[in-house]
Amino acid sequence: MSELVSLLRNSGEEVRVVLESTGSCHCPVVAALLENGIFVSIVNSLRMKRFCSQSIRKVKADRIDAMQIALYGLAYWQELQPTRLPEYSLVREIPCIHASGMTLAPRLIAEIGDVRRFHSKRDLIAYAGIDAPPYQSGKFCANNRHISKRGNRYLRKTGYEVMQSYVMHKPANDPIFMFIEKKRGEGKCGKLAMAVSGKSLLVRCFRTFFRCHGVDPSLPSTNTPTSSPRPKAAKYPDNCSGRDFRKRKQKCPLV
Numbered sequence: 001m002s003e004l005v006s007l008l009r010n011s012g013e014e015v016r017v018v019l020e021s022t023g024s025c026h027c028p029v030v031a032a033l034l035e036n037g038i039f040v041s042i043v044n045s046l047r048m049k050r051f052c053s054q055s056i057r058k059v060k061a062d063r064i065d066a067m068q069i070a071l072y073g074l075a076y077w078q079e080l081q082p083t084r085l086p087e088y089s090l091v092r093e094i095p096c097i098h099a100s101g102m103t104l105a106p107r108l109i110a111e112i113g114d115v116r117r118f119h120s121k122r123d124l125i126a127y128a129g130i131d132a133p134p135y136q137s138g139k140f141c142a143n144n145r146h147i148s149k150r151g152n153r154y155l156r157k158t159g160y161e162v163m164q165s166y167v168m169h170k171p172a173n174d175p176i177f178m179f180i181e182k183k184r185g186e187g188k189c190g191k192l193a194m195a196v197s198g199k200s201l202l203v204r205c206f207r208t209f210f211r212c213h214g215v216d217p218s219l220p221s222t223n224t225p226t227s228s229p230r231p232k233a234a235k236y237p238d239n240c241s242g243r244d245f246r247k248r249k250q251k252c253p254l255v
Helices: 002-009 027-035 045-052 062-075 086-092 095-099 104-112 121-128 153-169 175-185 190-212 242-251
Strands: 016-020 039-043
Touching: 002 027, 016 027, 016 062, 027 039, 027 104, 039 045, 039 062, 045 062, 104 153, 104 190, 121 153, 121 190, 153 175, 153 190, 175 190
Parallel strands: 016 039
Antiparallel strands: none
């Protein structure tokens, strides 16, 4: 990366780096270029695909793709929008994410996405599927509930890997690691302690990302849905009971 930065700086001309959006893989490269004051613009992959489809020949190669992206940058030179990654540098400041290399931070940012779409930190925790939904009927209220596992499993897996990094590196005076040790001292098993501590990690990311966008996380979100929720689909087709539907499914697995 240092060689690339020195090459761009020594070109003697105005340099603008154009990249195609790759989910999260481009985040380390973009962060390194932005830290050195180089203009970076990330283009939507669908827009880049439509630009490349103007060619008659259908060719797929890394060298040709790079040339197509360069041609796009020259064609839309004045319309290129600069890219900013305020969350990346702040997430990298978390000790165990920084010690685990350059993969966990972009994965965490990519799976969370725009944090402003969540009304509260509880919504983000529920989106990851590590919340314990209530189970209550009459005077009965269950206390020992399992996590729902209903949500983004990739975010849940990434959070678990971050917790493993905490256990491996043991950062001193870190609140998340201290919380893991506290739960272990209470007799919780290792996986349960890391799952509970994953909530603390998401709360920390929630507050950090909101401050990046200049929003106070203690205030309620204004992103209220404008349309009514979609009605739940019927479990069985019309004029078909559950017993008949199971019989049809045994005869034809694709039903």
